Amino acid sequence: MSRASDRAYSHIRSMILSGELQPGLQIREEALAELCGVSRTPVRDALRRLEAELFIRRNERHIDATRLTERERDLILTLTGA
Numbered sequence: 572m573s574r575a576s577d578r579a580y581s582h583i584r585s586m587i588l589s590g591e592l593q594p595g596l597q598i599r600e601e602a603l604a605e606l607c608g609v610s611r612t613p614v615r616d617a618l619r620r621l622e623a624e625l626f627i628r629r630n631e632r633h634i635d636a637t638r639l640t641e642r643e644r645d646l647i648l649t650l651t652g653a
Contacts, residue, residue, distance in 0.1 A: 573613060575613035576613040578609060579603070579609050579613045583603060583617055595635065595636075598634050599634070600615065
């Protein structure tokens with residue numbers, strides 16, 4: 572992974588865990604790239620990783636954050652040391 576993809580991954584993951592990207596809020600790759608300050612390619616890499624970790628669901632047009640309970644969110648933060 573490139574530094575840009577790692578940066579995008581961290582930023583998007585943080586937005587999901589903080590609730591800034593709410594479940595059901597559909598967002599496009601272009602918007603995420605702009606928010607992360609990177610091009611779409613690193614965002615795509617980050618999204619593949621987040622999808623594999625079940626943080627998001629994707630279809631051809633949108634990205635949707637997975638609904639996490641407060642307990643799940645706390646557990647993730649504890650396990651990852653974030």
